[in-house]
Amino acid sequence: MSSTSEFIRVDVNMNTCVGITQCGGCVRVCPVGIFQKNGDAPAVVAKNEDECILCELCLQACKPRAITIKKLYET
């Protein structure tokens, strides 16, 4: 099974992200498992990016607004 995302790109700006201990909202709220813990930082699970249902819960949960979601089919 391929792990390349074709439609959705989710990025976390690690310069802005405050880490799992202080926030961790993305890992907690994503219903399709796009984020996972990697030490104290969230990591994007590339093989799940195309499962993103665009609910934007992660955008709302991310305290420092470090997450961006890009629809690759609109570019």
Place this chain on the structure above:
Amino acid sequence: MRLLEHESKRILEKYRIALPAGRLVGPGEPLAIDGPVMLKAQIPIGGRGKAGGILAAEDAEEARQKVALLLQSNLRGYIPKSVYMEEKKAVKQEFFLGVTYDTVAKAPVAIFSAAGGVDIEELAQREPALVRREHFTVGSRLPVHRAREIVADAGISGKLLLGLSPVLSTLAEIFLDYDATVAEINPLGLMEDGRLVALDCHLEIDDDAVSRHADIAALEKDTGRVEGERRTTDFEREAAGIDSLDHRGVAGRVIEFDGNLGLIIGGGGASLTAFDAIRSHGGRPANYCEIGGNPSVLKVRELTRLILSKPGVDKIAVIMNVVSNTRVDLVARGIVKGILECGRSPAETVAVFRVPGAWEEEGFKILSKYGIPIQGRTVSIDEAAKIAATKAN
């Protein structure tokens, strides 16, 4: 899932419903019997007697010959893997006891007739007065006193009434406990000694509830219990595997055909409509399938890959009803991704994509990007089927 007679009877036994002495006999097993026996082919169909699947034998040699005969017989498409051998007893009277779900009344219904051992639907049409039906609720179930009213209404009284009522009540318990769609004892025999014995039993379990019952789920996984003329193909097994990749939606109830047009179809019965429409327009489906309930992109992608892996399939038709519970964009992502991963062009591979409904604007953006023509809700399923059949031929 329809249980075989001996599987159904093990459940009756668990609920203390009396059965004739019997055992399962496989090919070449030695038979030691004390008296006349009934030999019953274990196949999941009704009307086994008329189909030649139930034979009587008076002694061990006759039983051995008839078991061998049954195990070689093709009974309406099924070749029995085993025979259930039961003692043959004189029966004074036969009764019909059944519980099923009335989809019009939206309630379970208990059915009783003092004229058992016959086709109950035929009897209900011919002599409706002989068939007593009574609805009950899942909450209140069918206590013995209500079962007694049903049996009494059929003209039964005395000891027989007291004997029959608990059996009907227990059958309703089995129906509810096992998430059955049909629970039937036909006939329940009144023996010379006054005992009531379940001579045959038919249990069907709701396919969607099989996972709730470990014993039934184990039977379902046993691929050796029934041998039909048509076996599940590797393609269909792979599709079932895809459907179980995750819990989200359905994408993989597949039946394989030998055509050249792959189908990814579904939506509230639209699968059958689309399939028939494609055939009526001269299309040759490579498969039937059902998708719905918002399957994950992964499942749609893997199903697409599987269908395109079938030799001779170079086009797929994606047709659904107007869907509110399945997102068009997620289906589109799965289809396009599956095609790309097969190294093919989405624009050339998709014969038609007619899935209007939730998130269709996002879905149409995806289709546009990959050059797939958009068929909205103004295009009927029949018109979409015609487009697909024309492009595939």
